[in-house]
Amino acid sequence: MFAAIAVIGAFFSSAFARFVLGFLALKVLFIALTVTVLPIVLNNVFHSMIEKSMDFMTANTSMIESPLTYQASGLMAYFVDSLFLPECLAMTLSALSVRFSLRVMRII
Numbered sequence: 001m002f003a004a005i006a007v008i009g010a011f012f013s014s015a016f017a018r019f020v021l022g023f024l025a026l027k028v029l030f031i032a033l034t035v036t037v038l039p040i041v042l043n044n045v046f047h048s049m050i051e052k053s054m055d056f057m058t059a060n061t062s063m064i065e066s067p068l069t070y071q072a073s074g075l076m077a078y079f080v081d082s083l084f085l086p087e088c089l090a091m092t093l094s095a096l097s098v099r100f101s102l103r104v105m106r107i108i
Helices: 003-061 077-081 085-104
Strands: none
Touching: 003 085
């Protein structure tokens, strides 16, 4: 009788352990994909949106004598490069995506 109870207990504990390990593995996979894939997808989406809007603005403002859009060149490009603004923006957006993914997974 004791052996039967031990076998049933071992079965339920191993099933519970497999469920917990599967759940943790799925969470780790989702977090890893969110941290690695989400910034790339968002970068591509934002890049295409900005490119389309810049093309639209350039096409519609070609008749105006003073352009409304500016390229980062000359002194402005020097300041952007010396202040590491693209790297700071990338780090900030990465931190926000990690925080968002952890909040979605209800870890924090």
